[in-house]
Structures are given as C-alpha cells and as structure tokens.
Amino acid sequence: GQTLLPLHFRGHDSDVTSSIPSSDHKTRTHQTILHHSRHRNHRKNSTKPLLDLGTNLTWLNCHQLQSLTSLHTVACDSDSCEVTPGNGCNENSCLYKQPNPLGSQNITSRVVQDAASFSTTDGGNFLSQVSLRIFTFSCAYNLQGVSPPVDGVLSLSPGSSSFTKQVTSDFNVIPKLALCLPSYGTGRFYVAGVYLKSPPFDNNTSQIPKTLTPMRIDSGDYLISVQYIYVDGTPLTLNPNLLLGGVAAKLSTMVPYTVLHTDIYNALAQSFTLKAEVTSVAPFKDCFDAQNVAGKDMTGPNVPKIEFGLPGKTGEVTWGFYGANTVVKVSEMVMCLAFYDGGKNLNDWIVIGTHQLQEYLLEFDLSTSTFSFSDSLLLHYTNCSTSPS
Incomplete structure (x- = not known):
C-alpha cells in the first residue's frame, strides 16, 4: 500500500x-x-x-x-x-x-x-x-x-x-x-500512513509493538479517554468521580508539556515526587535535585514510570512514559516534572503535549476511529530523529 x-x-x-x-x-x-x-x-x-x-x-x-x-x-x-x-x-x-x-x-x-x-x-x-x-x-x-x-x-x-x-x-x-x-x-x-521504513529505522517498524485505543473527534480535536493514571504501577489517589468513565484527553502538538486539571496534577506530583525537592523553576511546579536520580538508561533518567490507562478492545491498555518524556533537566543540578498544573477551570482536563508525544510512532485513523501508539522507540534503541538539527 x-x-x-x-x-x-x-x-x-x-x-x-x-x-x-x-x-x-x-x-x-x-x-x-x-x-x-x-x-x-x-x-x-x-x-x-x-x-x-x-x-x-x-x-x-x-x-x-x-x-x-x-x-x-x-x-x-x-x-x-x-x-x-x-x-x-x-x-x-x-x-x-x-x-x-x-x-x-x-x-x-x-x-x-x-x-x-x-x-x-x-x-x-x-x-x-x-x-x-x-x-x-x-x-x-x-x-x-x-x-x-x-x-x-x-x-x-x-x-x-x-x-x-x-x-x-x-x-x-x-x-x-x-x-x-x-x-x-x-x-x-x-x-494515509503505513509503518515507517525510512531512516532512522533499520527494519520495518511493524516489529515494534503498537497499541490501539478508541479515538473520537470533538470541535476539530483528536480525543482519547484516560481512565486511570499510574505511577510505577500504582493508581493515583483521586476522587473516585474524577476519572469515572474516563476523561477526554486532547492530543496537541502546540502545547509543550501535558496540562492536567489541578486535582490530577497534585495527585501525580505527590506520587511521583522524588526526595530532595528544590525550589520550583518556572514554568514547572515540582522540581528536585538531579543528583538524587540514580543514573539513566536508554529511556532517559531513571525516574518512576507514568502510565495512562486507556480503553482497549478487550479491556484496559496502558500508554507508558519514561524519564525522557516525564522529566526535563532545567540545569545541571535540577530536574522538574514535565507536566503543567492547568488549574481547576480547564476546558480539557487533560491535554497531552509534545514532550510526552516525542519518540513514539503515532497513528490517527479516522476510518476506524482509533488512535495507535507504539512502545517508546527508545526501548528499541532507536528514535524519531534522522539527524541532528
């Protein structure tokens, strides 16, 4: 094709x-x-x-x-x-x-x-x-x-x-x-995308696992449903009604970092927080001593894994985010949680931004109303970049 x-x-x-x-x-x-x-x-x-x-x-x-x-x-x-x-x-x-x-x-x-x-x-x-x-x-x-x-x-x-x-x-x-x-x-x-075979990929990317979740369109935006959020496998402690039935999450290439409703953000930050917190660095709210992070691997700094629980064909599926997508290094000594507190009056309770979308194969299929995302390409020792800019 x-x-x-x-x-x-x-x-x-x-x-x-x-x-x-x-x-x-x-x-x-x-x-x-x-x-x-x-x-x-x-x-x-x-x-x-x-x-x-x-x-x-x-x-x-x-x-x-x-x-x-x-x-x-x-x-x-x-x-x-x-x-x-x-x-x-x-x-x-x-x-x-x-x-x-x-x-x-x-x-x-x-x-x-x-x-x-x-x-x-x-x-x-x-x-x-x-x-x-x-x-x-x-x-x-x-x-x-x-x-x-x-x-x-x-x-x-x-x-x-x-x-x-x-x-x-x-x-x-x-x-x-x-x-x-x-x-x-x-x-x-x-x-009309198919699996990518151009550089930097050495092999057909159909070998990289991909996951499907329903997608809907509203007011010209792509939306998926987030039912749970996990930090290292443990669900966030939230008001049971907050994510009940799933919250519509907008996918955006214009928002640099994922924006969360205040109650969701606070629960995420509390679960994610590492020791030795330091003064926040704008525009981020929760920052910590980078020396407290135990090194890094191919997926970025070794920090807690964040997952979004989404509906799948036969039950829940998860979209996992690793250090490269969950934190940002603002100086040699400071890292920050790469999410924004969007307040309590958001039109969209979750807006998934570009920092979280990078280094994944993403497919928006309007013919089947599905959104497909791969494993982080970093897990497979490759990425989306063909050359330094």
Whole structure:
C-alpha cells in the first residue's frame, strides 16, 4: 500500500522540495518546511509552519507567497468559501477567522488556493509524484504570536478543511495520519500512513509493538479517554468521580508539556515526587535535585514510570512514559516534572503535549476511529530523529 509523504508545495514555475517535521527545543513545537520559488527571478524561498493537530485550515505568511504565479484568492460566493468554517467576506474575497493556537487573539486571513505536489512512498522508497491541483488554505499578513523563523501553521486536524483531509479526500486514500515527532533533529509525518521504513529505522517498524485505543473527534480535536493514571504501577489517589468513565484527553502538538486539571496534577506530583525537592523553576511546579536520580538508561533518567490507562478492545491498555518524556533537566543540578498544573477551570482536563508525544510512532485513523501508539522507540534503541538539527 502506498502512503503519501508531503514533499512539495508550489505554484507554477516553482521549484519545490521537502516537508518534514523538526523539533524546536525551546518551545517543544515541531515545524515543517515548505519550499517554493518566486516567479520573476526563480529565487528559492520557504515557509516554516508549525504542525498543528487542532487548526482546521492551514495558514501561512502572505508575504512569502504573493509571488507564486498560480496563487489566487477564493471568491465569497464560491463553494470553497461556503465550506470553509468561520468564513466571512471582504470585497468579495473569502476570509477565514480562527483562534490563534499561539495567542489569545483570533486571526483573520484570506482564503486562497494553489497547487501542491507530493511524492508517494511505501515508507522507505520513492514511488511516484502526484499533484493536488486545488489546495485550499489561508494566508495572513499579521501572524500574531508567531515569531521567526516560524511563519504559519500546517493543519493536521480531523477538520473538513485541514491539509490531511484535503489530501485524503482528493486522492481517495485511507484518512490516516502517521507522526513520529523527534526530540531533536528531523522526523517524519505521513498521510494515509503505513509503518515507517525510512531512516532512522533499520527494519520495518511493524516489529515494534503498537497499541490501539478508541479515538473520537470533538470541535476539530483528536480525543482519547484516560481512565486511570499510574505511577510505577500504582493508581493515583483521586476522587473516585474524577476519572469515572474516563476523561477526554486532547492530543496537541502546540502545547509543550501535558496540562492536567489541578486535582490530577497534585495527585501525580505527590506520587511521583522524588526526595530532595528544590525550589520550583518556572514554568514547572515540582522540581528536585538531579543528583538524587540514580543514573539513566536508554529511556532517559531513571525516574518512576507514568502510565495512562486507556480503553482497549478487550479491556484496559496502558500508554507508558519514561524519564525522557516525564522529566526535563532545567540545569545541571535540577530536574522538574514535565507536566503543567492547568488549574481547576480547564476546558480539557487533560491535554497531552509534545514532550510526552516525542519518540513514539503515532497513528490517527479516522476510518476506524482509533488512535495507535507504539512502545517508546527508545526501548528499541532507536528514535524519531534522522539527524541532528
């Protein structure tokens, strides 16, 4: 079976290459590169949008795209505008109003269309190049909250206008997204994904155990149900009603560290706390003396294992997180619990952030409404990174 790896983004007369996620250590976000060239002098240019599992429509920097010869604005009375959520009009130009995933203010952008090209792959080998003749996205001149080198957001959400939805619908392929987010360097993401066989993996990754749990979609977000949380195999001491029936946990590539409702966070911190606690280091709440950690292994510092208990086909399954995903070293002497206390008024009681998603094979399958996660790749002496950045 073929899977689509996005490699090209272009207007006519453009020479375009590469679209793969790389990690930003400071923000724990992951960005991709969309290469294109200007028509007049053929000078190559590029945009670097963040990968976002929640945004419904890709939005990019208009300044970087205005010279593409085939780029055109979507008219207000067109079908493309009508199906765009949050649409509006300005002088017969279709506008898109959406929440800014990096700030508090909404972003208003123009809805535009251009062509996009991709390469098909079996996970390791190039097969053929195909084109998406009409790719609908938006561009804005004022990207509030976005700092260079990032200049936009690539939508990987389950929404009707997302990048992934447009690709899978146009090519009539399985509506599936596969991610391998690196903790450093460069990783991979696939549309209509199959097991990855490209570097850094020496063998077919079907040999790495994977676990399935039901997934549901709400307001354009991917959600899974967390029924229990364990620390070294012991369930957290919580109000019995807190996780009763499972709490919807949102999966996010825009939140750097998993955010928990205060009651859940406090129970986790109390169970996880190591000896010799030290003064907290913002933005973290619970920190401890790094010298108190008994070394490290391939999965990171030797600290208590955290597991999320999830529903499976025949009973509970667990998603295990090890030191590389549960703590962060803020100095030579201090480590902190890599979770945020989100307060008691959260819309989502659990938001699973990128620090916890890194170095796992993740698959979002809309055809079966399932989310698949592998063992930590670190357990298998590999990772998502192909090279240092």
